[in-house]
Structures are given as C-alpha cells and as structure tokens.
Amino acid sequence: xxxxxxKTMPRTIHKARYVLSAPDRLLADAAIHVSCHGRVSxxxxxxxxxxxxxxEVMDWNSSVILPxxxxxxxxxxxxxxxxxxxxxxxxxxxxxxxxxxxxxDEMRFLYGKRSDIRPEEIFRAxxxxxxxxxxxxxxLGRLRRGYWADMTVLRLPPHTRSRNLLRQILEGAGECIxxxxxxxxxxxxxxxxxxxxxx
Numbered sequence: 001x002x003x004x005x006x007k008t009m010p011r012t013i014h015k016a017r018y019v020l021s022a023p024d025r026l027l028a029d030a031a032i033h034v035s036c037h038g039r040v041s042x043x044x045x046x047x048x049x050x051x052x053x054x055x056e057v058m059d060w061n062s063s064v065i066l067p068x069x070x071x072x073x074x075x076x077x078x079x080x081x082x083x084x085x086x087x088x089x090x091x092x093x094x095x096x097x098x099x100x101x102x103x104x105d106e107m108r109f110l111y112g113k114r115s116d117i118r119p120e121e122i123f124r125a126x127x128x129x130x131x132x133x134x135x136x137x138x139x140l141g142r143l144r145r146g147y148w149a150d151m152t153v154l155r156l157p158p159h160t161r162s163r164n165l166l167r168q169i170l171e172g173a174g175e176c177i178x179x180x181x182x183x184x185x186x187x188x189x190x191x192x193x194x195x196x197x198x199x
Contacts, residue, residue: 011036011055012183014151015046018064018162021143023123028162031057032065034149038182043143058185060153064165064174066123067143068150068181069103070130104154104169104176111170119166153178 012034019030021043031049033041042049050057100106107122131141139148154174161168168174179187 011041013049013055013057014060014065014149014153014180015049015057016060016063016065016153017156018165019043019143020064020066020123020165022067023120023127023166026162026165032143032149032151034183038149038184040143040145040147040149042145060155060178062158062160063153063155063177064169065143066152066154067127067141068148068179069107069126069152070134070141071103071106071126102176104152104174108170108172119164119170122170123166149180149183151178151180152176153180 013031014034015031017029019027019032021027027043027045029046030043031046032043033049033055035041103126107126110117111119111122128137128141131137131139134140139146140150141147143149143151153176154169155177156174160173175189177189178185
C-alpha cells in the first residue's frame with residue numbers, strides 16, 4: 001500500500017487594518033494565523049501575533065480581510081428573500097442578467113436596490129448562509145479557529161473608519177485586491193495572476 005502525503009504550506013500570518021471574521025465581529029489592527037494545512041489557527045490583535053517568528057507575514061496594510069465570499073448559485077428571490085426582490089436583483093452567476101461576476105458588485109447592487117435590507121443580512125447571505133447552502137457551515141463562511149482560511153481582501157480608502165464598515169463597503173468603499181483559498185493566495189490584483197485552489 002502506498003501512502004500519499006498531503007503537501008503542506010508554510011504557516012502564514014495575514015495582517016490588515018481590519019479583520020471582519022463574521023458580519024457582526026470586527027477587529028482593528030488584527031491578524032489571522034493560518035496553519036500549514038490551510039486552516040485558521042487563531043485571530044488576534046497584531047501586537048500578540050507578531051511574536052510568532054516561524055510564520056511568514058503577509059501585510060495587507062490599509063485593507064479589510066473578510067471571509068471568502070460564496071456564490072452558491074442561488075437566486076435569493078427564491079429563498080428567505082422571497083417577495084423582497086425582483087428576478088434580476090440577486091446573487092446570480094451569469095452575465096446574461098448582470099454586468100459583473102464580482103460578488104462584491106452583486107452585494108452592492110442588491111444594497112442599492114433594497115437599502116431596507118441591513119448590510120449584515122447581505123454579508124450573511126454571501127458568507128455564512130452561502131456556506132450552509134453548500135453544507136459547509138462548519139468549515140466555511142466565517143473566519144474562526146479550525147475553519148478553512150478562505151478570505152477576501154479589500155483595499156480601503158484612507159479615510160475609512162470602523163464605524164458602519166459594512167455599510168461603507170456596500171456603498172462603494174474598498175476594492176478587491178486578493179482572494180485566498182485554504183490559506184493560499186490564488187488571485188492578487190497587483191500581479192493579476194491566478195492559480196487554481198488546492199484540491
């Protein structure tokens with residue numbers, strides 16, 4: 001019998017101005033420690049995390065790190081948002097009904113059409129509830145110890161404050177500069193590169 005060994009990655013720390021580990025949990029000047037297996041080990045203030053010399057540090061500077069955004073290929077007008085949305089104002093996956101495939105753009109479009117829906121609900125639909133729809137609620141949709149380190153990094157304008165950060169993002173603040181899957185950067189805007197996620 002041949003034993004297949006899974007490739008491991010170096011331990012990494014992702015540091016940012018803000019870490020939004022869930023729609024209702026925001027940390028300032030924080031960092032996420034990712035294990036060599038691509039899972040979140042801990043989320044702490046940076047001043048505690050910087051004492052881990054064995055890890056490679058990726059400093060995203062004036063950015064916010066969010067849980068990875070999930071397109072569950074679900075039309076929200078067929079879910080708990082029934083009768084609240086029109087057919088073409090929900091998270092879809094086709095350029096036939098939208099001019100962008102960006103989840104952030106979809107969320108902003110939805111917020112612009114239905115400002116009565118709270119920002120937290122929109123983020124929950126694209127993270128926690130998306131993970132539940134895929135039966136991955138225990139490993140995706142949040143940044144929490146033991147969860148896969150799937151993350152979205154948005155570069156924020158210098159004036160962005162922590163108060164009402166979700167609303168500011170939905171109103172246009174922030175540009176996606178990186179996508180991280182299981183701890184590996186698979187897209188980074190500056191380089192414009194893409195590599196497939198770890199199987």
